[in-house]
Amino acid sequence: MAAFDLPRSILEETFSHFRGCGGGRRECQALWLSPWDTPQTITKVVHPKHTAHAAAFVLDDRWLNDFWMSLARENLGIRFQVHTHPGAAFHSPTDDAFPIIHTVGFLSLVIPNFGLGRVGFEDAYLTEIQEDGCWRRISIGERIALI
Numbered sequence: 762m763a764a765f766d767l768p769r770s771i772l773e774e775t776f777s778h779f780r781g782c783g784g785g786r787r788e789c790q791a792l793w794l795s796p797w798d799t800p801q802t803i804t805k806v807v808h809p810k811h812t813a814h815a816a817a818f819v820l821d822d823r824w825l826n827d828f829w830m831s832l833a834r835e836n837l838g839i840r841f842q843v844h845t846h847p848g849a850a851f852h853s854p855t856d857d858a859f860p861i862i863h864t865v866g867f868l869s870l871v872i873p874n875f876g877l878g879r880v881g882f883e884d885a886y887l888t889e890i891q892e893d894g895c896w897r898r899i900s901i902g903e904r905i906a907l908i
């Protein structure tokens with residue numbers, strides 16, 4: 762699979778959600794979307810309605826329901842889920858068990874230190890769902906091209 766084109770502005774907006782919502786104390790999540798017509802180009806970041814504490818977050822069910830309908834209406838799909846961790850970036854057993862969607866090729870990016878560091882992928886962790894349904898770590902450069 763080719764790398765997704767990710768506009769720098771979307772990456773910056775993602776970090777600003779993490780900092781504003783997480784405040785350096787709580788985890789936060791964002792979703793990167795692209796149109797089904799041009800799936801390889803990320804065009805939108807969404808900050809889901811959620812609750813969170815230091816080491817976990819839970820999406821709001823009603824928000825999620827409306828979100829699925831808006832995706833269908835706007836012909837968009839979720840390509841990446843991106844979330845923060847308090848310290849090091851990795852995929853926890855909970856992260857493995859509960860991705861927002863579970864399809865082959867779905868990508869999950871974890872940003873360390875509540876996203877307080879420089880905007881970019883330093884010490885970030887990317888993992889992808891394989892054909893067998895398991896996650897496998899993959900290099901960020903293989904799946905993300907900043908544009």
Ligand SMILES: [Zn+2]
Nearest residue numbers: 782783789790
């Ligand atoms: Zn948040």
